[in-house]
Amino acid sequence: xxxxxxxxxxxxxxxxxxxxxxxxxxxxxxxxxxxxxxxxxxxxxxxxxxxxxxxxxxxxxxxxxxxxxxxxxxxxxxxxxxxxxxxxxxxxxxxxxxxxxxxxxxxxxxxxxxxxxxxxxxxxxxxxxxxxxxxxxxxxxxxxxxxxxxxxxxxxxxxxxxxxxxxxxxxxxxxxxxxxxxxxxxxxxxxxxxxxxxxxxxxxxxxxxxxxxxxxxxxxxxxxxxxxxxxxxxxxxxxxxxxxxxxxxxxxxxxxxxxxxxxxxxxxxxxxxxxxxxxxxxxxxxxxxxxxxxxxxxxxxxxxxxxxxxxxxxxxxxxxxxxxxxxxxxxxxxxxxxxxxxxxxxxxxxxxxxxxxxxxxxxxxxxxxxxxxxxxxxxxxxxxxxxxxxxxxxxxxxxxxxxxxxxxxxxxxxxxxxxxxxxxxxxxxxxxxxxxxxxxxxxxxxxxxxxxxxxxxxxxxxxxxxxxxxxxxxxxxxxxxxxxxxxxxxxxxxxxxxxxxxxxxxxxxxxxxxxxxxxxxxxxxxxxxxxxxxxxxxxxxxxxxxxxxxxxxxxxxxxxxxxxxxxxxxxxxxxxxxxxxxxxxxxxxxxxxxxxxxxxxxxxxxxxxxxxxxxxxxxxxxxxxxxxxxxxxxxxxxxxxxxxxxxxxx
Amino acid sequence: xxxxxxxxxxxxxxxxxxxxxxxxxxxxxxxxxxxxxxxxxxxxxxxxxxxxxxxxxxxxxxxxxxxxxxxxxxxxxxxxxxxxxxxxxxxxxxxxxxxxxxxxxxxxxxxxxxxxxxxxxxxxxxxxxxxxxxxxxxxxxxxxxxxxxxxxxxxxxxxxxxxxxxxxxxxxxxxxxxxxxxxxxxxxxxxxxxxxxxxxxxxxxxxxxxxxxxxxxxxxxxxxxxxxxxxxxxxxxxxxxxxxxxxxxxxx
Ligand SMILES: Nc1ncnc2c1ncn2[C@@H]1O[C@H](COP(=O)(O)OP(=O)(O)O)[C@@H](O)[C@H]1O
Ligand SMILES: [Mg+2]
Numbered sequence: 001x002x003x004x005x006x007x008x009x010x011x012x013x014x015x016x017x018x019x020x021x022x023x024x025x026x027x028x029x030x031x032x033x034x035x036x037x038x039x040x041x042x043x044x045x046x047x048x049x050x051x052x053x054x055x056x057x058x059x060x061x062x063x064x065x066x067x068x069x070x071x072x073x074x075x076x077x078x079x080x081x082x083x084x085x086x087x088x089x090x091x092x093x094x095x096x097x098x099x100x101x102x103x104x105x106x107x108x109x110x111x112x113x114x115x116x117x118x119x120x121x122x123x124x125x126x127x128x129x130x131x132x133x134x135x136x137x138x139x140x141x142x143x144x145x146x147x148x149x150x151x152x153x154x155x156x157x158x159x160x161x162x163x164x165x166x167x168x169x170x171x172x173x174x175x176x177x178x179x180x181x182x183x184x185x186x187x188x189x190x191x192x193x194x195x196x197x198x199x200x201x202x203x204x205x206x207x208x209x210x211x212x213x214x215x216x217x218x219x220x221x222x223x224x225x226x227x228x229x230x231x232x233x234x235x236x237x238x239x240x241x242x243x244x245x246x247x248x249x250x251x252x253x254x255x256x257x258x259x260x261x262x263x264x265x266x267x268x269x270x271x272x273x274x275x276x277x278x279x280x281x282x283x284x285x286x287x288x289x290x291x292x293x294x295x296x297x298x299x300x301x302x303x304x305x306x307x308x309x310x311x312x313x314x315x316x317x318x319x320x321x322x323x324x325x326x327x328x329x330x331x332x333x334x335x336x337x338x339x340x341x342x343x344x345x346x347x348x349x350x351x352x353x354x355x356x357x358x359x360x361x362x363x364x365x366x367x368x369x370x371x372x373x374x375x376x377x378x379x380x381x382x383x384x385x386x387x388x389x390x391x392x393x394x395x396x397x398x399x400x401x402x403x404x405x406x407x408x409x410x411x412x413x414x415x416x417x418x419x420x421x422x423x424x425x426x427x428x429x430x431x432x433x434x435x436x437x438x439x440x441x442x443x444x445x446x447x448x449x450x451x452x453x454x455x456x457x458x459x460x461x462x463x464x465x466x467x468x469x470x471x472x473x474x475x476x477x478x479x480x481x482x483x484x485x486x487x488x489x490x491x492x493x494x495x496x497x498x499x500x501x502x503x504x505x506x507x508x509x510x511x512x513x514x515x516x517x518x519x520x521x522x523x524x525x526x527x528x529x530x531x532x533x534x535x536x537x538x539x540x541x542x543x544x545x546x547x548x549x550x551x552x553x554x555x556x557x558x559x560x561x562x563x564x565x566x567x568x569x570x571x572x573x574x575x576x577x578x579x580x581x582x583x584x585x586x587x588x589x590x591x592x593x594x595x596x597x598x599x600x601x602x603x604x605x606x607x608x609x610x611x612x613x614x615x616x617x618x619x620x621x622x623x624x625x626x627x628x629x630x631x632x633x634x635x636x637x638x639x640x641x642x643x644x645x646x647x648x649x650x
Numbered sequence: 651x652x653x654x655x656x657x658x659x660x661x662x663x664x665x666x667x668x669x670x671x672x673x674x675x676x677x678x679x680x681x682x683x684x685x686x687x688x689x690x691x692x693x694x695x696x697x698x699x700x701x702x703x704x705x706x707x708x709x710x711x712x713x714x715x716x717x718x719x720x721x722x723x724x725x726x727x728x729x730x731x732x733x734x735x736x737x738x739x740x741x742x743x744x745x746x747x748x749x750x751x752x753x754x755x756x757x758x759x760x761x762x763x764x765x766x767x768x769x770x771x772x773x774x775x776x777x778x779x780x781x782x783x784x785x786x787x788x789x790x791x792x793x794x795x796x797x798x799x800x801x802x803x804x805x806x807x808x809x810x811x812x813x814x815x816x817x818x819x820x821x822x823x824x825x826x827x828x829x830x831x832x833x834x835x836x837x838x839x840x841x842x843x844x845x846x847x848x849x850x851x852x853x854x855x856x857x858x859x860x861x862x863x864x865x866x867x868x869x870x871x872x873x874x875x876x877x878x879x880x881x882x883x884x885x886x887x888x889x890x891x892x893x894x895x896x897x898x899x900x901x902x
Contacts, residue, residue: 490766497770498760501751508740515700515738516752516816517726526762 007260008253013144014213014228015252016151019245020206021229022236023155024199029238031171031195034084035428037099040226041106042075042200043207044219048114050208051217068204076200080193086614092427093374094617097567100376100560101610107219108603123212147209152245154202159241161198171195224274227439228252230432231277234284251277267454271444278436285433286421324629328621332579339586343593348473354578354585355480356545359487359538361566361577366491367531368563369571370500372507373524374427376559377418377434378535380441381411383554385536386543387451390458400463404483404540411536412529419528423521426510438556446551457550460543476545483541487534488574494530503527561606568609570619579621651714653678653852654699654820659708661694661876668694669705670876676820681846681853683863683884686873687897692856693735695873696822699854700732701725713819727758729819733809733826735856739797745808746793749780752815780815786844787811788837802829807837814845821845822854827862835862842866860888872896 021039028036046067053063079102087095123143133140162168173181174188181188206229207222214221228251235247255273262269340347360382367373385407392398392406418437422430446452462471463479470476494500502523505513510520543549565584570576591601609620616623652675661669668691676682684692697703699710701722710718717725740748750772754760764770772780784790787807792800797808806826813821823842827835839862845851857863863870863884870887872880874896880887887893 493768493770494762494765497765497768498751498754499762499765499770501747502755502760504743504747505740505751508742509738511702511722512734512738512740512812514722515726515732515734516812517723517755517758518751519723530762 003260004257007257009140010144011253011256012249013147013151013252014210014255015232015249016148016155016245017206017210017248018225018228018232018252019155019248020151020202020209021225022232022244022248023158023241024202024206025229025233026236026238026241026244027158027195027199027202028084029233031174032080032084032088032192034087034095034099035230035432036079036084036199037096037226038079038102038106039199039203039229040222040224041103041110041219042072042203043210043225044107044217044222045075045110045207046071046204047207047211047222048110048217051211052114064208068201068208072201072204073197075204076196076198077193079200080196083611083614084196085189085192090617091372092431093368093372093567093571094614096374096428096431097564097617098610098614101564101568101606101613103223104557104560104564105603105607105610107222108600109607111219112597112600143212150205150209154205155241155245158198158202162241167194224277227281227436228255228277231281231284234281251280267444267447271447275440275443278439281436282421282433285425285429285436321629324625324632327628327632328625332582332621336582336586339590343590345589345593346473347589348477350585350589351582352473352477352480352545353542354582355477355484356538356541357581357585358484358578359480359541360535361538361562361581362487362491362574363531363535363538364562364566365571365574365577366494366534367527368567369573369576370491370495370507371503371524371527371531373422373527374431374563375434375528375531376431376556376563377438377441378531378562379539379554379556379558380438380445381415381532381535382539382542382558383441383446383452383549383551384411384414384532385539386460386549386554387446387453387458388536389540390460390543390549391450393460394458399465400461400540400544401465403460404463404537404544407540408533408537411539412533415528415530415532415535416525418532419525422528423524435556435559438559442551442555446554452549452551452554455550455552457548457552458543459548460540460546462544462547480541480545483537484578487537488578491534491574499523499526564606564609564613567617568613568620570622572619572622576619576621652676652711653680653713654854655709655711656699657709657711659695659698659705659710661691661698661703661705667876669698671708672873672876672878674871674878674881676852676854678819679846679850679852680869681842681855681867683867683870684854684856684873685858685860685863685870685897689875690873691876692873693824694876696732696824696854696856699725699822700730726816729817730822731813731816731818731820732822733806733813733824735824735828737802737805737809739805739808741798742796744794744796745784745789745800745811746777746780748797748808748812749783749815750776752812753779756815756817783811783815786814786837787841788834803831803834806830807834807841810838810841814841814849817849818845818851819849820854821849821851822856824856825858826855827857827859835859838862839865 021043025036025039028034049067049071050063053066054060083098083102087098162171170181170186170191173184173186174191206225210225211217229248231251232244232248235250236242236244255276258276259269259273262272360378363378363381364375367375385404388407388410389400389403392403393400398406418434422433425433447454452458462469462476464470470479502513502518505516505518506520506523514520539554542553546553565580566577569580569583587602587605591598594601612620654674654676656672656674659669659672660667672695684695686692694703698705701717701720701724705718709716712725712728712730717728740751743751753776754772760770781790781793784793787810789804789807789811792804797805800808806829810823810826813823821842826838830838842853842855843866846853853866855863855867868884869882870880870884871878872887872893879896880890880893
């Protein structure tokens, strides 16, 4: 009993911080329909700012005011005003991608600004590390008491605020129906800004409170915090703050208890703790009805909206379209050619990487672009393919090319299994579930010697086919192009065929699709399976290219990066996937050739891409093409008119 | 034996009783109008028949077999087709693509391997059929525009054409004329008429435009606060005192 208590008590402060973050998540989700995955990054920025200011010698209180009271709400207002205000009522993908981009961009940029030296976190509450009293045999420190009190009080204050007539009612009105609220004189934009500043204040507070438990400030710790918070918010059904608080504390405590009781030193005990919130999230998503669909779709006045701008470019004059396409492709090729000429490096290898990565990206084209399903776990399927090929080569001497096929098959089976629990879910929930799966793979599944073999990883040889060897990068590049060609062809055929049209129908409206007899559940499984097969083939090929892989090559961040890149460049076309892979690998190569302190440039590009995506969800390349098209069409019309008037005169 | 047979169907949302022991039969090929004030439960009734909502009590038979408990796509395959009051179009697709995917799904020949060897593309016959349907509802000129750029009236016609392309035995139309102009309303009436003539489909028509209702149906069912309060010939029902009170009273 005392042993149990000694695990339970230290969990409470963590739990309270989770609840604090979670309350912020619920607030913005309710007020603007955005599931702000950048919250962890915001917490990290505030913790970093706090530590920097304290280490510069300013007082703790000054640091607190600057990093939490000022920086928190300011960040929230910025994000709302520049990005998320424009995603209101947009499809789930459009609401998710900017948050993902910012989640990747913000920490790197902050790190760059703060200098590269690792920061030791400073502590804010009470007098840290001083034991105040003993409870049930365990020492309770000032940090723990302070954290618990501050977090608890903040959530309680928010709950009271939402219950108040003035603000609470307005906020509820905006949530129910922004248009109806506007008709009654509530300014929904103002309410949204308020919600964003309060919730970002909470994120900042959570960051500063939690920072001292880490040895050094590291953005990925704050991602873990974010996910625990998502799980806590799910306990509250993305609605109830008291339940969210209970959920946060329960998760914090459960993590400590798991850590205490499982035999130490095994993968399960070290992995289950970080993965636990994901399991909770997965169970809740599947089990709780209220979480399944985006509540915002039920706005009774939604029918009065002007229709969303089509994500598909309007039909064009055929010759002009061809010309503009040729022009943009030529422009892209010129940029790449200049990069190759100016920047030294192993470009042959880079282009081979791009070809292989294109295959992985095509898995997103099929699943997200065609079928409209959001997966934040594509890297897991790629990893499954890679490790299957590696294990089969190591233990059974299977030729690598056969391993690539086997990798695709195993990944496909995994895809089908992952699809099953998502069948009753809609939009962003599918994304969260697959994200939780990706973290489970990172922390547990891929660490065993029979799978990804932990940090050591696996070595995979280059393929041979009969007398043909693909050991050289040039030959491997040729092989990758052939496989890329086959996969692209398959995607094009599926898209033009019956299954492709049915998937497109599901993307448009699942209710409508069911009303004409489409078995939505079966087709979702088909989409996930096909997409996972493609990702698995790409992953296995990647392993063979790199000749050695470890789970780190396929961690959850890659899943997020892939989605952001493909969505931003163009998720609806095969060309988009290839351009995305090319742009990404070339960017990495360019930044890699710069001095180390510029490494955050990649993240900066991501941030800009996220901002651009909000305005142009059809993808930047598609947008660029249609921009060129518009100009070209104007010119063509002008010339036609010229000729016509010339004929008249003659 | 009636095509559609509801017996004692009830559905409530929290405290709101949307349907209370609705009993209703529709014969093969029969056109029936379903009217009632806003909030009477008409859309809820459609959702229960189509399988989007499960009623708490009662039974639903279609073509002689119990269909309650079947998912919507199975009911559709048995021969139910509908339009939606709040549109459920396939955004990003053109009207032509809407019809092509519907026809192909009706034939039930979607196989992945066929797509992969290039046999999945629309055939000439399918295109002809789709073009004919588009002509019928007057959408031929926008066949290749994404549906998002169409106005509400034409978007409703796309839903109608899609429902017809499914080759239904029962066609359920939820306020199909709202947002339509006169020409479109004309196309709507003739499309319903042709569905009856050529497909022999029964029609359940929810509509506030009583002229259109009288043009298309001979029998009228009146729903008020979830209950059937009248069921019979159009003129008899419209003359009924209780109906006038419920309908016109609510309209006032
Ligand atoms: N999903 C729902 N949740 C709660 N109440 C609902 C829901 N759908 C319909 N209702 C209620 O059921 C009643 C009947 O609605 P509906 O079937 O849409 O009426 P009608 O189509 O005749 O205008 C209304 O009072 C409506 O508010
Ligand atoms: Mg209705």
